[in-house]
Amino acid sequence: MLEKQSLDEFLSSINKGKAVIVSVSPQSRASLAVHFGLSPLQVFKKLTTLFKTLGVKAVFDTSCSRDLTLIESCYEFITRYRQCHLTTDEKSKLALPMISSACPGWICYAEKTLGSYILPYISSVKSPQQTIGAIIKNHICQMLCIRPEDIYHVTVMPCYDKKLEAVRDDFVFQVEAQGEKITEVDSVLTTGELLDLVKSRSVDFASLEESPLDKLLANAAEGGHLYGVHGSSGGYAEIIFRYAAKTLFGKEIVGPLNFKTIRNSDFKEVTLEVDGETVLKFALCYGFRNLQNVVRKIKAGKCEYQFLEIMACPSGCLNGGGQIKPKAGESAKDLIQSLELKYMENVTEADPLENPIIKGLYAEWLDEPGSEKAKKHMHTEYHPIVKSITSQLQNW
Numbered sequence: 001m002l003e004k005q006s007l008d009e010f011l012s013s014i015n016k017g018k019a020v021i022v023s024v025s026p027q028s029r030a031s032l033a034v035h036f037g038l039s040p041l042q043v044f045k046k047l048t049t050l051f052k053t054l055g056v057k058a059v060f061d062t063s064c065s066r067d068l069t070l071i072e073s074c075y076e077f078i079t080r081y082r083q084c085h086l087t088t089d090e091k092s093k094l095a096l097p098m099i100s101s102a103c104p105g106w107i108c109y110a111e112k113t114l115g116s117y118i119l120p121y122i123s124s125v126k127s128p129q130q131t132i133g134a135i136i137k138n139h140i141c142q143m144l145c146i147r148p149e150d151i152y153h154v155t156v157m158p159c160y161d162k163k164l165e166a167v168r169d170d171f172v173f174q175v176e177a178q179g180e181k182i183t184e185v186d187s188v189l190t191t192g193e194l195l196d197l198v199k200s201r202s203v204d205f206a207s208l209e210e211s212p213l214d215k216l217l218a219n220a221a222e223g224g225h226l227y228g229v230h231g232s233s234g235g236y237a238e239i240i241f242r243y244a245a246k247t248l249f250g251k252e253i254v255g256p257l258n259f260k261t262i263r264n265s266d267f268k269e270v271t272l273e274v275d276g277e278t279v280l281k282f283a284l285c286y287g288f289r290n291l292q293n294v295v296r297k298i299k300a301g302k303c304e305y306q307f308l309e310i311m312a313c314p315s316g317c318l319n320g321g322g323q324i325k326p327k328a329g330e331s332a333k334d335l336i337q338s339l340e341l342k343y344m345e346n347v348t349e350a351d352p353l354e355n356p357i358i359k360g361l362y363a364e365w366l367d368e369p370g371s372e373k374a375k376k377h378m379h380t381e382y383h384p385i386v387k388s389i390t391s392q393l394q395n396w
C-alpha cells in the first residue's frame, strides 16, 4: 500500500473516474508560505487553483478536522480525570496521564518499543488526518449521495510517518459485509512532494490566481480570513488545559497560557493552582530524547503530569521530515522561526468549541462529543507489536 503513496499514483487517480479530494494541513500551508513569500491564506487559495486545474473536485483543510479531534480530546480528558480522581479502584487511577495521539512517529515508537504498559495512556482520539478521512468517507459521501468507494482522498502533510498512519488496518472500514474495503485516506503527499509537483509542471506558484475556498470543510470565515488554534503541533495541551480548568475548577483562563521551559525549549509545562494547590499540570514534550525521559517516569509511576502533548520531531510538526528544506544559506533554526511566525500570520485564533462546521457535524451526524457515533468514527485503538520469534532470535 505504501508504494501507492506517490505523486504518480495521485496524478493517475485523477483520470480513473473517481472524485479526488485533497485535504491540506496547516503546517504544509505554512511551509509553502515561507518558501514562496506568501500568506497561508494566499497559499490555500493558490493550491485550490492548482489542484482544481489538475481535476481535483474539492480542497479541504485539516485544521477544521483538528477542531473536532480537540473537542473529543477535551471530553476524553474530563472522563479520564473523573475516573482517576473519583474512584478508589486502583486500575481506574491509571487513567492518567493522558497522552496525545496525533503523531504517528510517537505511536509507532510506543507500539513497537514500549509495549502494552504505555498504550492505555494514549488518547483514543484519531489524528486530524484520519478524522477528516472519516468525515469525508462516512458523512460527506452520504450528504452528497456519492459512494465512498468512488472517492479518492489525498492529504498533504508535513511528515512521511503520516503515510504509515494512513495504511493502518484500524483506518479501513466496510460499508456492507461483502462490500469493498474503504480507506479513510487513500494517499498522503508530503509538503516537499507537493513542491516537486509544482516544479515538475513548471508552475509559477506565486503568480497563480487565487480561487474561492471550499468552505464545507475549511476554517475559512465569511470575511475571507482563516481561523484556528495556536500551537504548531495542534494546540492539544493548551485547549484541553483551558477546557479542564473551566469544567473541573470553574476557572476561565483569559490571555496566553504561561508555559515554562523545563530542561530545553522542547519540554515545557503549564500548571493551574487553586487555593495554593497545583490541580492541573500539563506538558509539551517534543523530540525523542524528551519523550524517552517522560515515558521512563510513567513506567516508574513517577509522572507528575495529567496530560502530555508528545510529538516525535523536535519543534513539532512544523519541523516534520516532509516539510520543504531550508534554502541555501538558511539555517534549520532560522527556518523554524520563520515557520512559527508564518503559521498564524493573518489566521484568527478561534475556540474549536465555537467552530460552526464542527457544531454542524455533531448536529447532523455525531450527536454529541463522546457519543457512540463519535466513538465509532473518531476514536481508535493501539496494538503492541509483538516481534516474531525469528526476529527476536535475529537480535540475539
Ligand code: SF4
Pocket: 102, 103, 104, 105, 106, 158, 159, 160, 161, 162, 311, 312, 313, 316, 317, 318, 319, 320, 321
Ligand atoms: Fe509527523 Fe513529526 Fe508531526 Fe509527529 S511531530 S506528526 S513525526 S511531523
